Amino acid sequence: MNTKRIVQLVMGVVLAAAACGNSWAQKAEGLASTPQMGWNSWNKFACSIDERLIRETADAMVATGLKDAGYQYVNIDDCWQGKRDANGDIHPDPTRFPSGIKALADYVHGKGLKLGIYSDAGATTCGGRPGSRGHEYQDARTYASWGIDYVKYDWCNTPGMSPEPAYTTMRDAIAEAGRPMVFSICEWGIGKPWEWGAKVGHSWRTTPDIYNCFDCEFSPGLSTGLGVLRILDRQAGLRQFAGPGHWNDMDMLEVGNGMSEDEDRAHLSIWAMMASPLILGNDLRSMSESTRRILTNPGVIAVSQDKLGVQALRVMVDGPLEIYAKPLDGGQWALMFLNRSNQALDVRHDWKAEVLSDGLSNRSADFKQTVYSWSDLWSKKTGDTSTKLEARLAPHSVLMLRLTGPAKT
Structure with missing residues (x-):
């Protein structure tokens, strides 16, 4: 290949890259x-x-x-x-x-x-x-x-x-x-x-x-x-x-x-x-x-800072009450119950009513099949998914749980 052709090819690459914004x-x-x-x-x-x-x-x-x-x-x-x-x-x-x-x-x-x-x-x-x-x-x-x-x-x-x-x-x-x-x-x-x-x-x-x-x-x-x-x-x-x-x-x-x-x-x-x-x-x-x-x-x-790096999805809306779920590394989950209203709300959540699933991360949790332990990240209370979750949420507040499983019996 002659020198002129090499120069033309090099310049073509440079100009193409420049057109792409230094790609x-x-x-x-x-x-x-x-x-x-x-x-x-x-x-x-x-x-x-x-x-x-x-x-x-x-x-x-x-x-x-x-x-x-x-x-x-x-x-x-x-x-x-x-x-x-x-x-x-x-x-x-x-x-x-x-x-x-x-x-x-x-x-x-x-x-x-x-x-x-x-x-x-x-x-x-x-x-x-x-x-x-x-x-x-x-x-x-x-x-x-x-x-x-x-x-x-x-x-x-x-x-x-x-x-x-x-x-x-x-x-x-x-x-x-x-x-x-x-x-x-x-x-x-x-x-x-x-x-x-x-x-x-x-x-x-x-x-x-x-x-x-x-x-x-x-x-x-x-x-x-x-x-x-x-x-x-x-x-x-x-x-x-x-x-x-x-x-x-x-x-x-x-x-x-x-x-x-x-x-x-x-x-x-x-x-x-x-x-x-x-x-x-x-x-x-x-x-x-x-x-x-x-x-x-x-x-x-x-x-x-969970290394899985998945953004939460909203999994339920019940008036001013919303539930968000975030898959975590190691098969764990974070759940957030959000009270959007100016009034206190009572939460009565039946874990076994729905399978928790996320198609984006390909993660799921079936609480009928597996009992998960949970810890409240603000109050430090603990429990598990074998029984319904009952809590009272103040106005503009959250209940934030970390779920690990299976629970010890």
């Missing part, structure tokens, strides 16, 4: 094999952030037992950015982050934690700071040089842009930068990211932003805030897209930000059952002991 690049493998656990600054602090807050949050994550419970990412959201220099390199706000992000990453890493950062697919972020449009590869190299472990990538100020190629560009930029980073797609479910997100990122937002209420919808200006139940309802039909390394993201948690304790417990339980990332959104430095206990509940976290 040889991949997201970092081996990350987010279970849903991410960490903290993000936005829900509580919005743009009121600085390096002191991030350092103190890392300190609190260790001191309060959150790190030991599995939370590992400390994520800086919008408004950390300063200006780009003459070469186009992004720098942190010199007033808010005078020590620089690299020093902050070193501090967080020294605590045994990981640091995340935020950018936007548009030219400017939601907070009006410099976005990454046209600087994707440059920004990814900068993040890698700082020691960043997690990138949340937003979708503000993107008129005329298409989500999949925009997010693929940043995925490729991160891959080329050479440092494994979790890539969190935050385009609010507009472009059905569950259909293409698995090959691009490690998680993708499925809804508009969360709002700290249990069942409401809040619309300031052009944005929309959804309460816990409104977000849950929008997950219908999405469970088949989730699994190890690629998760439906129901947004950051509002536990500790003003709802009741029952609502906070239900909120965490729902996110764990649905295999959504557990990214805290409260002030870890001043949270109450009850909030700390909720967020570090080992049984609920174990359901979230």
Whole structure:
């Protein structure tokens, strides 16, 4: 084969790859094999952030037992950015982050934690700071040089842009930068990211932003805030897209930000059952002991982090009472009884009335044939499926059980 022909073939491959958006690049493998656990600054602090807050949050994550419970990412959201220099390199706000992000990453890493950062697919972020449009590869190299472990990538100020190629560009930029980073797609479910997100990122937002209420919808200006139940309802039909390394993201948690304790417990339980990332959104430095206990509940976290990685399915609706089932590794199950109403409900559940089955995971449990032991992950009560389950559910609360079998007799 002559030299000219070889050059033509090589150029053809290069041009074809370029047309596919650098299709040889991949997201970092081996990350987010279970849903991410960490903290993000936005829900509580919005743009009121600085390096002191991030350092103190890392300190609190260790001191309060959150790190030991599995939370590992400390994520800086919008408004950390300063200006780009003459070469186009992004720098942190010199007033808010005078020590620089690299020093902050070193501090967080020294605590045994990981640091995340935020950018936007548009030219400017939601907070009006410099976005990454046209600087994707440059920004990814900068993040890698700082020691960043997690990138949340937003979708503000993107008129005329298409989500999949925009997010693929940043995925490729991160891959080329050479440092494994979790890539969190935050385009609010507009472009059905569950259909293409698995090959691009490690998680993708499925809804508009969360709002700290249990069942409401809040619309300031052009944005929309959804309460816990409104977000849950929008997950219908999405469970088949989730699994190890690629998760439906129901947004950051509002536990500790003003709802009741029952609502906070239900909120965490729902996110764990649905295999959504557990990214805290409260002030870890001043949270109450009850909030700390909720967020570090080992049984609920174990359901979230189950290595089978199957998102729960709704198996029953009886007015305001709903039952969700999540297959777990080792033939176990998690069940959640959710009271959506403002009134207390009595639960009388006959285990033997139905066979519990999930076609997605090919798992089933026939309680007529096998007796399972159960433990209540909040009250610590125990029992088994040989007798009917009877319980009273407070308004906006859950009963969350882990089933293991067969029961000892």
